[in-house]
Amino acid sequence: MVAETQNGRETDGALGEWLADELLRRILSGEVPVGSWIRHAAVAEEFGVSRTPVREALRVLHAQGVVTITPNRGARVNGHSGRDIRELGAVRGELEGLAAELAAGLIDDDQLRRLNSAWDRYDRAVDAHQAADPEADPAGVTEAARLWAEANEDFHGVILEAAASHQLSLTIAEISRRLPRNSAFAAYAGNSRLLRQNSAEHRQIAEAINAGDAARARRAMTRHVRSSAEALARWVENQGQSRDR
Amino acid sequence: MVAETQNGRETDGALGEWLADELLRRILSGEVPVGSWIRHAAVAEEFGVSRTPVREALRVLHAQGVVTITPNRGARVNGHSGRDIRELGAVRGELEGLAAELAAGLIDDDQLRRLNSAWDRYDRAVDAHQAADPEADPAGVTEAARLWAEANEDFHGVILEAAASHQLSLTIAEISRRLPRNSAFAAYAGNSRLLRQNSAEHRQIAEAINAGDAARARRAMTRHVRSSAEALARWVENQGQSRDR
DNA sequence: GGCCCCAGTTTTGCATCCAATCGATCCGTC
DNA sequence: GACGGATCGATTGGATGCAAAACTGGGGCC
Structure with missing residues (x-):
């Protein structure tokens, strides 16, 4: 479940960036359903990184309108009417x-x-x-x-x-x-x-x-x-x- | 120079978000010239916060195309031809x-x-x-x-x-x-x-x-x-x- | 029986700390 | 004198720790 820490990810030292891409891919593909919460700890553990780059990635996705971050609550995937x-x-x-x-x-x-x-x-x-x-x-x-x-x-x-x-x-x-x-x-x-x-x-x-x-x-x-x-x-x-x- | 730590900023606990807005305002207004570097430490000290939210703000601005982040080098303000x-x-x-x-x-x-x-x-x-x-x-x-x-x-x-x-x-x-x-x-x-x-x-x-x-x-x-x-x-x-x- | 309040737990948010990388400078050699 | 390489300083990147906020459950009260 943890596993992949380095499955050829070629990050160029931009881990947060790479995480944002990966999360975006999962969201667009539907692996992460609309309306679901994205927990720092869960993502961090799954990718074998700390919560810091996860936070950055989520803020980027928020800025792009992909997720909504509610203060002190977390990030959830945006759906569209x-x-x-x-x-x-x-x-x-x-x-x-x-x-x-x-x-x-x-x-x-x-x-x-x-x-x-x-x-x-x-x-x-x-x-x-x-x-x-x-x-x-x-x-x-x-x-x-x-x-x-x-x-x-x-x-x-x-x-x-x-x-x-x-x-x-x-x-x-x-x-x-x-x-x-x-x-x-x-x-x-x-x-x-x-x-x-x-x-x-x-x-x-x-x-x-x-x-x-x-x-x-x-x-x-x-x-x-x-x-x-x-x-x-x-x-x-x-x-x-x-x-x- | 430090000073303002709480000049009525009403952050709702979204410090990184607020920083991104403030930096964007300064960039658009020209206070921060095109091509200049934005240093984590300098911004952090000026606003009286740690480098963590500054990093987040810069990544957001990077995602929005306002600045460019070069890995291990830093963020600089984008100009346009x-x-x-x-x-x-x-x-x-x-x-x-x-x-x-x-x-x-x-x-x-x-x-x-x-x-x-x-x-x-x-x-x-x-x-x-x-x-x-x-x-x-x-x-x-x-x-x-x-x-x-x-x-x-x-x-x-x-x-x-x-x-x-x-x-x-x-x-x-x-x-x-x-x-x-x-x-x-x-x-x-x-x-x-x-x-x-x-x-x-x-x-x-x-x-x-x-x-x-x-x-x-x-x-x-x-x-x-x-x-x-x-x-x-x-x-x-x-x-x-x-x-x- | 339903409502409210209060403690416990979870989760976020920020600060601090340590490692890795890049550029600059200085020294040695050709 | 110029070029190449190593060391040092500056700066970023990521991990960890700690405080604050919000949900959860249970118990008491009306």
């Missing part, structure tokens, strides 16, 4: 729309190739997911699902890279921290129609960028991000009815 | 544009009144600033300058409030942390033409919101924020030529 998710979708839609607009004018051959590859892989992963999963895996973390999630990240990542704006990337990364991905995972894994729609939207965006049509790329991207957020918001709201919190 | 500032202007332009669009449809009477008040105060402060300052105050922190800076904050603040999107506010606040305001201060204080132009842009935005024309409000706001950033970027680039860093 449907409204929050829609708002985040609007914000992210603007920024990714801007990225798509910039990318349409700046993308190079290699990035274009990777963009089309990502879109293609996404498509095929959805096919595989739909074919191989006849309600057999309610948890939704099939291999195919992992693949389309990865392809999706690549798709958006290449566009962001092509936009070549460091501050834009930073800001989008900041927003992504506020949205647990496993929610998106679960919301999409069970709804093939959404996956298909996403795929079609990706194709439209890729086409516009291929054609160098900045305005169209932007509109398509903004619409895509917003509709994804809308779907996620509805899923969360439905879940909320049956699950206590 | 002209390019960074233009990128930030593009990002912020999108988000404040969205805010203006939303505000045009949601603003209530009281907010509308405060919006027009802010715009009016800005105008008058610029008049006063221009009249009272015949190159007499190169530092640029005249009373009139303070007034227009405040009116400017109010103007943007009311629009953001009317947009009624918590996540949007959070994101814009996040971006604001990356831009030292004293730069903007100094850049504008010496250039009346820019102040006038800003004033005119504010009026256009206010008019569009008054008229409930969301699309026009958005365009005007985006253009306004971008041109402000462009002016600031040029000022920083010119400064950079004569000043070492």
Whole structure:
């Protein structure tokens, strides 16, 4: 249970930083459920460090809006209401729309190739997911699902890279921290129609960028991000009815 | 120099948090110059606390992109190149544009009144600033300058409030942390033409919101924020030529 | 039977202490 | 005189210790 003290962590002497990343990963992946408390002592023991770097990591996560620290009480993982998710979708839609607009004018051959590859892989992963999963895996973390999630990240990542704006990337990364991905995972894994729609939207965006049509790329991207957020918001709201919190 | 240990700080037991705010304020105001190192011991002594909360505060500022922490070396205040500032202007332009669009449809009477008040105060402060300052105050922190800076904050603040999107506010606040305001201060204080132009842009935005024309409000706001950033970027680039860093 | 109060325990928050690392300076050698 | 290496000082990074605050449970009182 303690065990890992040095499982190749390459910390560069920034232990608190590394802890923040690791905790963030667990929170986004859903290993640490929304609403749960994070205890200094528990984390410290698990990673084989003292409470000091744990405190630092938690304060960083608090500053990033991932957890909330109540004085003398502790840190708990932030959840988001449907409204929050829609708002985040609007914000992210603007920024990714801007990225798509910039990318349409700046993308190079290699990035274009990777963009089309990502879109293609996404498509095929959805096919595989739909074919191989006849309600057999309610948890939704099939291999195919992992693949389309990865392809999706690549798709958006290449566009962001092509936009070549460091501050834009930073800001989008900041927003992504506020949205647990496993929610998106679960919301999409069970709804093939959404996956298909996403795929079609990706194709439209890729086409516009291929054609160098900045305005169209932007509109398509903004619409895509917003509709994804809308779907996620509805899923969360439905879940909320049956699950206590 | 030590002195203040308890000058009404009302910390609620969140000392690290308070320190981060205070340090951020000093950095944004320019009291702590860009590029300078921030030493744990110095800050700890000045505020009469131990190094532990100082460390936490610096890590928070690092996570927010305000300072950079080099392992085993320390934290130094981040500056921004002209390019960074233009990128930030593009990002912020999108988000404040969205805010203006939303505000045009949601603003209530009281907010509308405060919006027009802010715009009016800005105008008058610029008049006063221009009249009272015949190159007499190169530092640029005249009373009139303070007034227009405040009116400017109010103007943007009311629009953001009317947009009624918590996540949007959070994101814009996040971006604001990356831009030292004293730069903007100094850049504008010496250039009346820019102040006038800003004033005119504010009026256009206010008019569009008054008229409930969301699309026009958005365009005007985006253009306004971008041109402000462009002016600031040029000022920083010119400064950079004569000043070492 | 329900409510309130009080002690015990848990947990956070900060301070202090010790180790590790980096840069600077000084010395020796070529 | 210049370069290379070792030692010293300064500074950060992490661990531990201790006090304060908040939850928990139990007992007494109304």
